[in-house]
Amino acid sequence: MVDLYPPTHPYHHGFLDTGDGNRIYYEQLGSPTGKPVLYVHGGPGAGTPKRPTRAWDPDRYRVIRFDQRNCGLSTPHASDPAADMGLNTTQHLIDDMERLREHLGVDRWLLNGASWGSTLLLAYAQQYPERVSEIIIQAVTMTRPSETHWLYRGAGRFKPEAWDRFRDGVPADERDGDLLAAYARLMEHPDRAVRERAANDWLAWEDAVVSDEPNGIPGMYSARETDERIAFVRICAHFFSNGAWLAEDQLLRDAHRLAGIPGVLVHGRHDMGSPVESAWALAKAWPDARLHIFEDSGHVGSEAMVHTVREAIEEFKNR
Numbered sequence: 001m002v003d004l005y006p007p008t009h010p011y012h013h014g015f016l017d018t019g020d021g022n023r024i025y026y027e028q029l030g031s032p033t034g035k036p037v038l039y040v041h042g043g044p045g046a047g048t049p050k051r052p053t054r055a056w057d058p059d060r061y062r063v064i065r066f067d068q069r070n071c072g073l074s075t076p077h078a079s080d081p082a083a084d085m086g087l088n089t090t091q092h093l094i095d096d097m098e099r100l101r102e103h104l105g106v107d108r109w110l111l112n113g114a115s116w117g118s119t120l121l122l123a124y125a126q127q128y129p130e131r132v133s134e135i136i137i138q139a140v141t142m143t144r145p146s147e148t149h150w151l152y153r154g155a156g157r158f159k160p161e162a163w164d165r166f167r168d169g170v171p172a173d174e175r176d177g178d179l180l181a182a183y184a185r186l187m188e189h190p191d192r193a194v195r196e197r198a199a200n201d202w203l204a205w206e207d208a209v210v211s212d213e214p215n216g217i218p219g220m221y222s223a224r225e226t227d228e229r230i231a232f233v234r235i236c237a238h239f240f241s242n243g244a245w246l247a248e249d250q251l252l253r254d255a256h257r258l259a260g261i262p263g264v265l266v267h268g269r270h271d272m273g274s275p276v277e278s279a280w281a282l283a284k285a286w287p288d289a290r291l292h293i294f295e296d297s298g299h300v301g302s303e304a305m306v307h308t309v310r311e312a313i314e315e316f317k318n319r
Helices: 090-103 116-127 145-152 160-167 179-186 192-211 226-240 277-285 303-317
Strands: 010-017 023-030 035-040 061-066 109-115 132-140 263-268 289-294
Touching (some): 023 090, 035 090, 035 116, 090 116, 109 116, 116 132, 145 179, 179 192, 179 226, 192 226, 263 277, 263 303, 277 289, 289 303
Parallel strands (some): 035 061, 035 109, 109 132, 132 263, 263 289
Antiparallel strands (some): 010 023, 023 061
């Protein structure tokens, strides 16, 4: 087993002004002269974990973490109805990542992320492949419309009671239509109580999807402070109701742009929210990627999955 390193706290933090009224929070951990790593969080809208890192050798890695637009410590926060979601798209986030790279004087960096974070880092890497040294992904997701349709409708075949409650969270005349768009409209409602109720209904469904996984964590998505719940769901509904502004197979079609970038993909066989087919398809389209499928894991992960990620981290620090 790869040993964990002592807890590593940020040695520097700040805000990046995007020039359009948004300020992106970022922090750096480890060695200022180490190999640069960018951690790309999930959600979208989950924010970066505000805890020390222990997986990355603090003498060899320079770990950079940031809160994507409108979540975490970035401002304006999506819990504020005045925050303009029109300034938060996949391309905006890609531009923020590239702006942050330039701001911090990084030439190339290793990209690491999970779930939505894998979608965003893949989109960035395909646009700026010359700026990426390696990629490590847990819980591969490409946020194809077919994937979001599965997560918010198809998976209801396995959880009909919970899915009915999710569907019933929108007005009756919208329940047979586009549920994601209906939730996006609710999250723009001027009444905070309406937004809060919609956020709770959405997160109850997210919790239900992972609840029966190996290592499932009760209340995994809903265990957030109220403003964080509202921001998370508002951003998710905004992105997913717009197909994340990505064509159905865009990240597969453009996977050839990742040629020469070593990748490690880890995915749980029992991932109900992100079926393993997506990871399999990406690995076939990206010859430089190694896919590891874990029989003891779902979206939440497992010790075996964590061990493989840490092995990849150790391997790449010497590359």
